Amino acid sequence: MSSSRIPTDGGGDLKANPFAGLPTLPQVAPAKAIQAAAPAAPTPLPTRSRGRVDLVRQTAGRGGKTVTVVSGFLGISAREKDEIAKRIQRACGCGGSVKDGKIEIQGDQREAAAKVLTEAGFKAVFAGG
Numbered sequence: 001m002s003s004s005r006i007p008t009d010g011g012g013d014l015k016a017n018p019f020a021g022l023p024t025l026p027q028v029a030p031a032k033a034i035q036a037a038a039p040a041a042p043t044p045l046p047t048r049s050r051g052r053v054d055l056v057r058q059t060a061g062r063g064g065k066t067v068t069v070v071s072g073f074l075g076i077s078a079r080e081k082d083e084i085a086k087r088i089q090r091a092c093g094c095g096g097s098v099k100d101g102k103i104e105i106q107g108d109q110r111e112a113a114a115k116v117l118t119e120a121g122f123k124a125v126f127a128g129g
Contacts, residue, residue: 050121051075055110056128068110070103070117070124084120088113 053072059065070088073081078098085103089096092112096105105113114124 048121049123052123052125053117054127055113055117055124057108057110058128065106066108068105068108068113070105070113071101073101073122084116087120088116091116 051072051074053070056069056071058067058069078101081098081101081103085096085098085105088103088105088109092105092107092109094106094109096103098104103113110126114126117124
C-alpha cells in the first residue's frame with residue numbers, strides 16, 4: 001500500500017520566499033505631525049431666555065423602564081425639537097424620540113439633558129420625582 005504523502009518537514013517548495021519576485025517600494029520620508037487646528041470658538045449663549053422646559057423622570061406605563069421626558073416647549077418648530085433631541089441623545093449616549101411635542105430620552109438623563117438645553121438657551125427645571 002503506497003500512498004503519496006505531502007512532506008511536512010519544510011522541504012521542497014516550502015523554502016522559497018513567495019515575496020522575492022515583488023518589486024521593492026520606494027522609501028518615503030516619515031509623515032509630518034498633523035498640526036491641530038485651532039479650537040472652534042464656543043457657541044455664544046443666547047442673550048435672552050427661550051423659556052422654561054420641564055425635565056421629568058417617568059416609569060409609568062413603560063414596563064418599569066425609566067424615561068426622561070422634556071416638555072413645555074413654546075414657539076419652536078418640530079424640526080428644532082428633533083435637532084435638540086439628537087443633541088441630547090449624543091450627549092447621553094442613548095436613544096430617544098419626539099412624541100406629541102415632547103422629547104423622550106431613554107434612562108434617567110436629566111442632568112445631561114439640562115446641560116444641553118441650557119446651552120440652547122432654555123431654562124431647564126427638574127419637575128416630579
